[in-house]
Amino acid sequence: MKQINSSRDLAVNGAEPAFSEPLHVGRPTVGDRELFLHYTEEILDRQWLTNNGPLVQELEQRIAEYHNVSHCVAMCSGTVSLEIAIRALQLQGEVIIPSYTFVATAHALHWQAIMPVFADIDPQTHNLDPDAVRRMITPRTSGIIGVHLWGRPAPVEALQQIADEHNLELMFDAAHAFGSTHDGIKIGNFGRCEVLSFHATKFFHTLEGGAVLTNDDELAEAIRLMRNFGFCGLDNVIHPGTNGKMNEISAAMGLANLQSIENVIEHNRRVYHAYRNALDGVTSVRLLEYDENEKNNYQYIVLEVEDDSVVKRDEMVAALQAENILARRYFWPGCQRIKPYLDLYPDAGRFLVNSEKVSNRVMVMPTGPAMDERKVDAVISVIRTLTAGR
Numbered sequence: 310m311k312q313i314n315s316s317r318d319l320a321v322n323g324a325e326p327a328f329s330e331p332l333h334v335g336r337p338t339v340g341d342r343e344l345f346l347h348y349t350e351e352i353l354d355r356q357w358l359t360n361n362g363p364l365v366q367e368l369e370q371r372i373a374e375y376h377n378v379s380h381c382v383a384m385c386s387g388t389v390s391l392e393i394a395i396r397a398l399q400l401q402g403e404v405i406i407p408s409y410t411f412v413a414t415a416h417a418l419h420w421q422a423i424m425p426v427f428a429d430i431d432p433q434t435h436n437l438d439p440d441a442v443r444r445m446i447t448p449r450t451s452g453i454i455g456v457h458l459w460g461r462p463a464p465v466e467a468l469q470q471i472a473d474e475h476n477l478e479l480m481f482d483a484a485h486a487f488g489s490t491h492d493g494i495k496i497g498n499f500g501r502c503e504v505l506s507f508h509a510t511k512f513f514h515t516l517e518g519g520a521v522l523t524n525d526d527e528l529a530e531a532i533r534l535m536r537n538f539g540f541c542g543l544d545n546v547i548h549p550g551t552n553g554k555m556n557e558i559s560a561a562m563g564l565a566n567l568q569s570i571e572n573v574i575e576h577n578r579r580v581y582h583a584y585r586n587a588l589d590g591v592t593s594v595r596l597l598e599y600d601e602n603e604k605n606n607y608q609y610i611v612l613e614v615e616d617d618s619v620v621k622r623d624e625m626v627a628a629l630q631a632e633n634i635l636a637r638r639y640f641w642p643g644c645q646r647i648k649p650y651l652d653l654y655p656d657a658g659r660f661l662v663n664s665e666k667v668s669n670r671v672m673v674m675p676t677g678p679a680m681d682e683r684k685v686d687a688v689i690s691v692i693r694t695l696t697a698g699r
């Protein structure tokens with residue numbers, strides 16, 4: 310780690326980068342490695358590799374307990390979990406979602422010939438703006454998918470009220486929100502169901518994976534059927550379905566990660582506070598804050614580069630990357646500006662003013678096991694130097 314004192318020390322000017330090894334946004338955490346290897350030996354000895362194996366069942370039970378929810382149905386990815394939940398809720402026609410989200414939220418609908426209709430976000434929270442949702446309702450609307458972006462809950466009560474008034478289904482993409490609470494209630498307990506992602510880049514992961522959480526017994530049953538081709542017993546297919554199953558090695562990784570989850574969250578919290586402290590007095594960027602009265606996983610450190618900053622967002626990301634600080638422009642340019650949605654809604658930007666502004670400002674910073682207070686200070690000193698020298 311190099312001391313950065315002036316802009317002449319920065320790699321953009323031809324010097325050595327500040328960090329010899331890259332700092333990533335999504336560096337995976339491996340919880341209890343011994344436990345993972347132990348489970349792996351067990352799996353190989355048992356010769357039961359997938360199809361609702363014992364470790365998948367144990368993981369489902371433990372994740373359901375962790376979220377105080379009746380059912381957790383584990384799957385092979387968050388995206389497939391979204392697709393199956395959408396199908397189980399019989400969504401059709403149009404479904405309202407934010408455009409400021411990872412593209413999987415939109416694709417899970419489009420893949421099933423349902424039109425994702427984009428509603429604008431609140432620029433402070435980055436979550437759906439309920440008034441904007443109301444404006445996008447048409448006779449073809451069948452549901453709303455709220456996204457708990459960055460793990461911070463969407464306005465669940467306001468969205469539920471809109472859904473009730475218009476007889477719409479409500480579900481949540483909770484890919485970022487493992488373990489988060491709203492008013493002390495764990496994610497998983499809002500809407501008809503909520504979908505988690507356990508991708509390797511998430512602070513809790515199963516290599517690849519995801520799950521649907523719900524308190525609705527019938528819905529859980531339908532989702533379980535659809536996850537396994539609609540099989541009910543050996544030769545009895547009673548429903549159309551797909552292959553959404555989680556395998557045993559993924560479940561082993563999940564169980565090993567659950568073992569140390571509180572330590573991981575505590576580490577993330579320390580890194581978040583280190584960023585917050587280091588940014589004291591820095592006016593060119595704004596840190597998106599977590600509500601400390603709730604449970605958070607602190608997985609994403611989200612900065613917004615202010616419009617009046619002398620160094621603009623893209624320039625700042627490029628300069629940081631040259632220092633081996635691999636900050637990312639999540640979720641740029643927003644779903645409305647990528648195919649196929651760009652062709653479907655060429656004018657969507659006019660209605661998505663806040664989404665466009667936010668996606669042009671956000672820069673997500675490195676977190677995860679490789680980060681510590683010293684590195685955070687060094688990262689922010691690069692931002693200070695960049696902006697002070699201009």
Ligand code: T4K
Pocket residue numbers: 333334335336337386387388389410411413414456482484485506507508509510518519635
């Ligand atoms: N809904 C939302 C709101 C989501 O954010 C996501 C997924 C989903 C739904 C769908 O869930 P899944 O079907 O994915 O379970 C990542 C992930 O692929 C994706 O899961 C995630 N959201 C999205 C926000 O981020 P990228 O494009 O950032 O991945 P990549 O390969 O650029 O990796 C990010 C950083 O992590 C890099 O600096 C490299 C590092 N990395 C990555 C991997 C995979 C490692 O160091 N080791 C690794 O094994 O998409």
